[in-house]
Amino acid sequence: MSSLIQKFNKTFGADMAGPVIAFVVVMVIFGLGADNFLSLGTFGSVAFQLPELGLLTLAMLLPLLTGGINLSVTFTANLSGLAAASVLQAFGGVDASGGAFVIAVAAAVATGAAAGLMTGAAIAYTRAHPILVTLSMMIFLRGLGEFLTRGGDVSGFPSYMEPIGHGSIFGLPIPLLIFIVCVGIWQVLLTRSKLGFGLLMIGSNVEAGQYSGLNTRRIIMLVYTLSGVMCAVAGIIMLARFNSVRIGHGESYLLITVLAAFLGGINPFGGFGRVLPVFVALVVLQLLSSGLNLMGANQHLATALWGVLMIVVMAARTIVSSYFASRRKKI
Numbered sequence: 001m002s003s004l005i006q007k008f009n010k011t012f013g014a015d016m017a018g019p020v021i022a023f024v025v026v027m028v029i030f031g032l033g034a035d036n037f038l039s040l041g042t043f044g045s046v047a048f049q050l051p052e053l054g055l056l057t058l059a060m061l062l063p064l065l066t067g068g069i070n071l072s073v074t075f076t077a078n079l080s081g082l083a084a085a086s087v088l089q090a091f092g093g094v095d096a097s098g099g100a101f102v103i104a105v106a107a108a109v110a111t112g113a114a115a116g117l118m119t120g121a122a123i124a125y126t127r128a129h130p131i132l133v134t135l136s137m138m139i140f141l142r143g144l145g146e147f148l149t150r151g152g153d154v155s156g157f158p159s160y161m162e163p164i165g166h167g168s169i170f171g172l173p174i175p176l177l178i179f180i181v182c183v184g185i186w187q188v189l190l191t192r193s194k195l196g197f198g199l200l201m202i203g204s205n206v207e208a209g210q211y212s213g214l215n216t217r218r219i220i221m222l223v224y225t226l227s228g229v230m231c232a233v234a235g236i237i238m239l240a241r242f243n244s245v246r247i248g249h250g251e252s253y254l255l256i257t258v259l260a261a262f263l264g265g266i267n268p269f270g271g272f273g274r275v276l277p278v279f280v281a282l283v284v285l286q287l288l289s290s291g292l293n294l295m296g297a298n299q300h301l302a303t304a305l306w307g308v309l310m311i312v313v314m315a316a317r318t319i320v321s322s323y324f325a326s327r328r329k330k331i
Contacts, residue, residue: 018316019264019280022309026284030291037291044173046286048166051175052241053253053260054282055234058186059227060257061278065190066220067203067270068123068130070227073234073257074250075141076115080228081235081245082145084108085154093156101158108232115141116228120221145247155244165240175237182233187275189226199223203270252303259310260285268314285309 030037056073063070070076084104091100115137122133167174190196198219201209209216239245262268263285264278288309289302 016265016277016280019277019284022263022284023280023287026287026291030287030294034291034294037294042287042290042294045290046283047173047176049289050282050286051173051179052234052238052250053256053286054179054279055182055230055237056250056253057257057260057278057282058182058275059230059234061186061261061266061273061275062199062223062227063130063134064258064261064266064268065203065270065273066199066223067206068220068223069134069258070116070119070224071131071134071254072115072119072138072141073227073231074254075138075145075247076112076228076231077235077238078245078247078249079115079141079145079235080108080112080232081239081249082148082154082247083111084236084239085157085245088157089154094158096158098160101161105236108236109229112228112230112232112235113225114228116225116231117221119228120224123224124217124220142247149245149247151247153244153246157239157243161240162243163240165237165242175241178233178237182230183275183279190275195219195222200271203267203272205271256285256306259306262310262314 027038036042056077059073059076060070084107087104087107088096088100091097091103096104119133119137122128122137123130126133163174164178165175169177190200198209198214198216201212201214202216202219206216209219235245238249242249260281261273261278264273264281266273266278285306288305292302292305
């Protein structure tokens with residue numbers, strides 16, 4: 001058994017074991033216990049639901065790799081969506097032209113980037129803990145959004161936006177294609193760029209990174225700015241999917257993004273992690289939710305089970321790490 005685990009780790013990476021095992025367990029349990037689970041309908045539903053959570057998880061991923069966190073991802077996404085909605089409303093709402101949509105996308109990206117830049121600058125220059133800074137930013141963005149919308153929804157957008165949230169190309173949902181492209185960008189960034197090397201070094205040991213000549217402040221600011229940009233992409237997808245913007249959309253996604261990252265092998269203290277295992281973990285979580293729905297379970301039960309899953313994953317990783325550490329000592 002030990003040699004089999006070592007062979008798997010060598011082939012796919014140690015961080016892939018948890019997501020793959022969870023995937024197999026979910027497929028077996030719901031494949032046997034839920035009617036029509038192993039069907040095109042189930043996987044089609046997962047394909048449409050995955051991108052929103054997936055994009056927010058990508059936004060959470062980079063800060064986690066630096067040893068930080070971004071608690072404001074959902075509100076950054078919603079405020080970015082609100083910026084896009086405001087532009088479309090200003091240009092005629094349902095009659096807004098394609099040019100207005102381009103301006104709206106630019107406004108959303110600028111809003112997300114600005115929120116991320118402010119967060120990164122506060123962390124980099126004050127050296128306050130990321131939890132405190134991003135919690136403050138979350139409260140600020142939520143309050144600002146509720147002030148601007150008076151706690152209501154903003155709706156009434158051009159019909160050409162509907163395919164962005166519900167359309168397909170060659171049978172593949174457009175939101176899923178956008179998400180896959182973003183996964184590819186994050187993969188290249190982490191494995192082929194100086195920024196990827198720098199943020200992992202900061203996550204491993206920020207002092208060592210400084211002594212190595214890294215501009216740690218610049219890297220942290222860029223990391224949170226990119227996180228904000230990814231939030232803006234999620235906000236645009238959510239706007240098109242719901243055909244409305246509300247500052248509280250997707251609040252429950254916050255902790256699930258952290259769960260998906262940890263299930264995907266991201267080190268809670270930073271310095272190690274890959275994109276592909278996180279992608280598999282996201283698929284597992286969506287399959288778990290869909291399986292429970294098919295069995296008639298309440299959606300709140302899915303949320304509870306996600307919490308239990310996080311505890312189990314963290315415990316399993318601790319046990320496995322201790323096991324291999326003890327074997328290395330014996331050797």
